[in-house]
Amino acid sequence: MSIDSKALGFGDVARAAYACDPWTGRGRLVTEAGSLTRSDFQRDRDRIIHTTAFRRLKHKTQVFIGQDDDHYRTRLTHTIEVAQVARALARALRLDEDLAEGVALVHDFGHTPFGHTGEDALHEKMEPFGGFDHNAQSLRIVTKLEHRYAEFDGINLTWETLEGLVKHNGPLVGADGNGLKGPVPQPILDYSARHDLWLASHASLEAQVAAVSDDIAYNTHDIDDGLRAGFLTFEMLEDVPFLAGLMREVHDRYPGLEKSRFTNEVMRRQITRMVEDVIGFSQAQLRKINPKSADDVRHAGETIAFFSPDMMAVDRQIKAMLFSRIYRHPDIMEIRRAAAEIVADLFDAYIDDPALMGSHHWSAGLQDLPKPQLARHVSDYLAGMTDTYAIRTHQRLFDHTPELR
Template sequence: MTISHSLDSIGFGYRPRAAYACDPARSRGRLHPEPASPTRTPFQRDRDRIIHSTAFRRLKHKTQVFIAHEGDHYRERLTHTIEVAQIARALARALCCDEDLAEAIALVHDFGHTPFGHTGEDALDEKMAAWGGFDHNAQSLRIVTRLEHRYAEFDGLNLSWETLEGLVKHNGPLMDAEGNGLRGPVHPTILAYNSINDLELASYASIEAQCAAIADDIAYNAHDIDDGLRSGLLTLPMLEEVALPGRILRLVRQHYPGLDPVRTTHELVRRQITMMVEDVIITAREKLDRLAPQSPDAVRAAGETIVTFSGAMAEQERELKRFLYKNLYRHPSVVAVRAKADQVVRDLFDAYFADPMLMPSDWCQGLDEADEGVRAIAIADFLAGMTDTYALKEHQRLFDRTPELR
């Protein structure tokens, strides 16, 4: 199937499914077989199960970059997730693949994140070092295969093979053909599940999963700029010195001289998203023409990620990330709040580990006599599922002093 490199052919409405797209009628199925739905495809059912899960609701009160107490205008995990899903669907539509699968993977991709963003994940990773560490992708898999208790016949959400594959491998293969981890050891949770439902960890993921992965990058690059400007940690003059937003700002000011800063920010954010999305579509179409995959398995065996930025855009995106790390994520005020959040998570882990009975009854049952590994994993599950606000309330309940996260 030859795909035009021009954006003129993106269009709207129905688009035929390409040979390389995942076909819901040919899904590899679920670990626990279920009757087919007469009204929804397997991927649509996955999306609906994800949206109705407890883990999805909890994203509303989990931090993206700024601690939730900073204000209602900043993004949390839920708004970020919805934005990623919208971009993933747009990419999937343009590349003639399954929009529902791309959306499902986007909606589930942050389930395993701890309270307080990457700060909480880093703290739990250190605390869990003796038991395989903590990884939010592995935790997402654990949530949707074990920890959600909504169905009478099985634990988890019993998602389709394709959605689970995309959740685990959306950033690329986890191991080489010999079984060696490509980015360090593969987390025990992933290996354990893979032993009963092979997710083919040495191959690339589907086109739909790749759409979800790069949609995540596009969303947070643009929206962290928005939140950074709202916070005052970033300014428009600072962004003028960075190639991609600087180029966009010059265009905005050329077309709308004297535009107020609020509208200028919105123009910057939306134009950056559009520019990145269009770059990905053109680049992916060029790769698809070159590789000519005739099935989803051909995508998995392609030996490279297909849905990517062009070389020029990739370099501009790396520059933007370096700028955001220096001026936003590592800003002294953000680092100071992160240090306090880090202490909250460590304090809670240590308290529960010393006395599991401090956790709710449905979590602590049998842990007082369990070995350390079982105890630690249960505590990590409980902590990772907390929202920011619940973690702070628990700390206030157990300790005389709880830091103010501001």
């Protein structure tokens, strides 16, 4: 029985003129036939969810490593929260919700085990060979390292999703072609040479809302997890006037509320205020710039979807509190030291003996590789590990493995 695509309602969504249109996009590196039942951005989102890299996020650290409590966020739960906020923002701004959600779902694919600690340790080891960057690693995963399809490596995402993955935090190069925040990672330059990602422009609004959704999500859930872990107290939150005001509001409305409910009422208000702020600021930016197309957004010369100046100040205050109270807490720093040791030990072991990587796919044919290529191969293998796999592997290869608690 044939399918009537028009009857499915495709193309009927009231997207704004400045939104990305999945029906007139820039396509994929490897041309594929369209789907009768899904737009190209829907297919991207679905492909992302079905990857091995997505499944591995459930055992990768967000902030807290080696905790016994199952309620702390992982990379997977963080990613789902970011995607939910991104979709809400996209709907409010009349963007393509599937593209915004897809960029949010893929944005952390390249993270190593043990969060930013693992990334820092791996970057130090890879510095002689071009360094390690989690955004560049995300691109390598979806364009090279996932082996699922008969006709291509990676998952052959659309140009718009790849652009959002690479540039969701803004342009990478200036008008002179030089990197705006240091050298552009080589994997990004290599891919863009084949499939130009316009590294000097901003990304689409869909990618911009995914980026600010990341800030909203981790600002909120790191406070929630910090309270649960005992690194934060409500008294500490009073140091941020915005949070103090939310707590007073909840206390006045629900006096005597138990701690878990009180925390949730504060957190949900925090997300709501931040989301509403982004919507209001973005609408004002759109009125000022008046983009007529997605490319007008890319060439606007400034970020459109972001916090207002007042909320940016709040964002900085929250981040400062999280850094001083959690991220740089002596107990967390000790755990980070131990995690970095695990990553560094594994890297050195695999460089010395690539056969230790085990499977034929990862260890075969490496004897004659030049050192830089071998190092990148080892980096790919290590970056793909979950926290639990990295710990188990270290325990198998070494006599002593540091405790991460």
